[in-house]
Amino acid sequence: MPGSANRTGEAMRPPTELLRFTRSERWVHRTTAADMGICLATAAILYIGPLSTAIGYRAIVEWIHVIAGLCLPVPLVIGLLSKAFRIDLGRLNRFSSSDWKWLRSRDRRAGRIPVGKFNAGQKLNANFQLGAILVMMLTGSVMRFANHWPIAWRTGATFVHDWAAYAILAVVLGHIYMAVRDPYALGGMRTGYVPTSWANREHGAWAAQASEAHTRAR
């Protein structure tokens, strides 16, 4: 809003933005999200009785669900061509001491503990989703190609697949909830850029380290 001074009063520095996600990284996120959406939607049709009867076409829905599920890791694998994506995978893998501190603190949102490009919650989310994708592909394959496995495995695979589906739904909804609550985080995945001020507060260690080359004026 024009003329509205900020809280600290040191207004005159031009606001800048940091590059948070490259085009390749956003593409990986968007395609994986869309594919996961297809999996969840078709799962609901296959699984929830009233939806099954309202939509029908069970064989076609099942086919879409299986194909979409088998495609889930494809954007991730293609994304490996991107150096930025590979670097971020490394960041998501490693938990630093400040991550643990951040995770344990009650005021973790206050920006008191400067964390890296991803906070511990985002790291947990990303690693859960990767593990979940692999588990769903594993159990889904046992279910779909049932004749190749010992008899009880199909029941066991169905058991895991069903409960894991609910866990994935909960985590995906939580992920969307957190994103919607923070328009800058959302904008970061939509446009690739986040305000430097936001980065300082939410990812202080990353913002401090991000090079000038990744900054642009607003």
Add this chain to the structure above:
Amino acid sequence: MTNRPTEIDGKPVEPADPAAPGGAVSPAVAADEADAHGRPIGRRIVLGMLGLGALGVVFGKHLQDAENAVLRPVEEHDPTGLSALIPAGDSFRFYSITGQEPQRSAADYQLSVDGLVERPTTFTMADLAALPQTELVEDFQCVTGWRVPGVHWAGVALPDLLDHVGVQTGATALQFTCFDGAYTESLTLDQARRRDVLVATQMLGGPVSRSHGGPVRLYVAPMYGYKSAKWLSGIKLTSKVIPGFWEQNGYDVDAWVGKSNGRSDAPTD
């Protein structure tokens, strides 16, 4: 909830903490670089989930059985139907391979029986009611795992219907067609001669409902549910088995419960 006074008006403003003003501050740098030296917890999460998933595949059957035993009484007395959303348990789930459940009133209903028979016949509901009636109480077992215990079925035993139309020599199998226009099923003639194979006009103590495949469906007691074709409209005697819809999609043609499709369920006959 966390308050974010620095985000008022949707505009980014400088951080509230003046100690972290965008410039490089050495402890902060150390923290992000520490990412590179932290422990690989992410990899452990992924591998741990894979391990748990594999254990679940191998031993999940026991957990599922225990869960079913707990949930069965709940689902039988659940008026909301919400318990059907729990991934377990013993209630009917409704599957249709076409866009909408087909609808046909009992008054309009016809069942044609033709092919290698002595007297091709079209049956109305009244014709079916005039034939000898058979009642059964048997479980319904779906190949996807759910099972409904002790379902009441009534209708014409298929062997009685076959005697009525007369089977020609050379007939070895039956093909079933449905008025959804898509579903088909098959049985060998020997299987169709069993007394626990019904052209069912009643189910669960009343007329077969639309969702259950009414007004007339097949019930093949000893086989998985996909054999019990819903919305039955035609029976054709053939010289060889013509695999049905799901059988063309990979399910076994001889669908004995517990002895096919890689499953070990308790028999339902």
